[in-house]
Amino acid sequence: MCKNEIPYKIYLSEKELPIAWYNVRAEMKNKPAPLLNPETHKQIGLNELSQIFCEELAKQELNDTDKWIEIPEDIRKFYKMFRPSPLIRAYCLEEQLGTPAKIYYKFEGNNTSGSHKLNSAIAQAYYAKKQGLKGVTTETGAGQWGTALSMACAYFGLDCRVFMVKCSYEQKPFRREVMRTYGASVTPSPSDTTKVGRKILERFPGTSGSLGCAISEAVEAALSEDGYRYVLGSVLSQVLIHQTVIGLEAMTALDKYGVNPDIIIGCAGGGSNLGGLISPFMGRKLRGEADYRFIAVEPASCPSFTRGKFAYDYCDTGHVTPLAKMYTLGSNFIPSANHSGGLRYHGMSSILSQLYDDKLIEARSVTQTEVFEAARQFARIEGILPAPESSHAIRAAIDEALKCKKTGEEKTILFGLTGTGYFDMAAYQAFNDGKMRDYVPSEADLKNGFDGIPHFPGNDF
Numbered sequence: 001m002c003k004n005e006i007p008y009k010i011y012l013s014e015k016e017l018p019i020a021w022y023n024v025r026a027e028m029k030n031k032p033a034p035l036l037n038p039e040t041h042k043q044i045g046l047n048e049l050s051q052i053f054c055e056e057l058a059k060q061e062l063n064d065t066d067k068w069i070e071i072p073e074d075i076r077k078f079y080k081m082f083r084p085s086p087l088i089r090a091y092c093l094e095e096q097l098g099t100p101a102k103i104y105y106k107f108e109g110n111n112t113s114g115s116h117k118l119n120s121a122i123a124q125a126y127y128a129k130k131q132g133l134k135g136v137t138t139e140t141g142a143g144q145w146g147t148a149l150s151m152a153c154a155y156f157g158l159d160c161r162v163f164m165v166k167c168s169y170e171q172k173p174f175r176r177e178v179m180r181t182y183g184a185s186v187t188p189s190p191s192d193t194t195k196v197g198r199k200i201l202e203r204f205p206g207t208s209g210s211l212g213c214a215i216s217e218a219v220e221a222a223l224s225e226d227g228y229r230y231v232l233g234s235v236l237s238q239v240l241i242h243q244t245v246i247g248l249e250a251m252t253a254l255d256k257y258g259v260n261p262d263i264i265i266g267c268a269g270g271g272s273n274l275g276g277l278i279s280p281f282m283g284r285k286l287r288g289e290a291d292y293r294f295i296a297v298e299p300a301s302c303p304s305f306t307r308g309k310f311a312y313d314y315c316d317t318g319h320v321t322p323l324a325k326m327y328t329l330g331s332n333f334i335p336s337a338n339h340s341g342g343l344r345y346h347g348m349s350s351i352l353s354q355l356y357d358d359k360l361i362e363a364r365s366v367t368q369t370e371v372f373e374a375a376r377q378f379a380r381i382e383g384i385l386p387a388p389e390s391s392h393a394i395r396a397a398i399d400e401a402l403k404c405k406k407t408g409e410e411k412t413i414l415f416g417l418t419g420t421g422y423f424d425m426a427a428y429q430a431f432n433d434g435k436m437r438d439y440v441p442s443e444a445d446l447k448n449g450f451d452g453i454p455h456f457p458g459n460d461f
């Protein structure tokens with residue numbers, strides 16, 4: 001047996017649950033670029049944004065000044081069902097790797113939805129309810145966000161309409177059924193229930209769908225019915241703000257035991273878990289109080305940070321959402337169909353994009369077989385079956401720990417374990433059967449996506 005000394009599993013008490021989210025933008029010297037209207041290219045204000053999003057969430061989206069945003073009591077009550085989440089020292093993994101590094105992970109998979117997404121879902125449902133709305137619309141890819149949102153909507157008695165990327169709808173029937181059990185309606189996207197869905201179906205008959213396309217449908221559905229707003233599970237600054245409960249709890253737990261991380265690692269899809277984990281630590285770095293290495297890990301088949309352009313781009317295929325300045329592969333980019341590791345979004349949080357451009361965070365990409373090897377190793381020695389998305393962070397944490405083994409450095413590594421892999425067994429099956437293939441897009445593949453990024457004065461890339 002591997003050793004397990006104190007601190008092994010750090011559970012904070014309910015009283016230590018954060019009372020406010022942290023907004024790192026307030027401390028960034030270079031703020032993320034503002035959202036633009038996709039037609040006029042003018043900056044979007046609160047009124048315009050409030051037509052798509054709940055008003056309070058639109059305010060959070062535009063808030064560049066308040067460092068702290070109080071967490072309403074009803075949200076804290078819901079958080080207490082599954083938070084604070086544990087911070088765990090990976091003693092067994094360390095021992096197996098033979099590394100002098102100390103590895104900690106913050107586990108967000110201890111709730112029915114199975115991932116960190118519930119942290120933002122409950123906040124978004126709360127503000128929708130408070131505004132007196134009837135319901136919300138959204139998209140979901142692998143299904144984690146739709147599941148989290150359906151749980152949150154059930155709690156507050158809101159109608160929840162989910163557009164689910166068609167290939168996931170077909171491949172992940174159990175995710176779909178969880179959502180329906182919690183009362184959501186689930187439509188495979190692209191669908192013929194929206195104008196934009198019909199247009200996409202006409203242009204690309206037989207398409208298996210994409211997140212960008214499901215977003216367009218969900219936005220249209222929200223705009224075309226009174227009492228509905230659109231909500232999103234990643235990419236937006238409001239989502240990243242809600243996810244800072246992860247980083248704040250991790251910081252409290254580590255501070256309590258006098259542990260100071262050197263390297264902080266997270267997987268990056270749209271950037272919300274990574275941003276939520278690192279934000280409070282980034283605050284310390286920006287104030288000159290401490291230094292950390294931050295590493296974003298993304299799939300080689302969807303490499304927004306490592307091979308994307310830093311430009312204003314559409315957030316969706318149908319070009320109905322605001323333009324955001326971010327690292328992007330272009331809104332037409334769709335990762336290879338055999339990619340099963342998640343993190344498929346073409347763009348990246350504009351907060352993280354700015355921090356990356358300012359060289360305050362690093363990024364790397366990894367192939368999916370490397371990711372599943374790390375997932376298998378972690379599952380066998382640490383017991384938790386990780387989500388494929390989370391396993392990108394595991395891969396990088398193992399690689400950093402192995403570097404320490406070579407150099408003898410006793411670094412402390414913290415990574416975000418964002419969720420469980422129970423609903424990803426088809427991907428594990430492909431891996432276990434030796435049928436998983438890596439796919440890295442060629443320059444020509446990427447060029448197709450880049451060609452879809454809009455050109456207008458000031459948008460040079």
Ligand SMILES: *Cc1c(COP(=O)(O)O)cnc(C)c1O
Pocket residue numbers: 114115116117144145233234235267268269270271272273274343387389390418419420
């Ligand atoms: C959605 C998801 C991610 C990626 O989303 P981010 O916004 O980049 O955090 C990572 N892990 C899991 C388990 C997810 O469900």
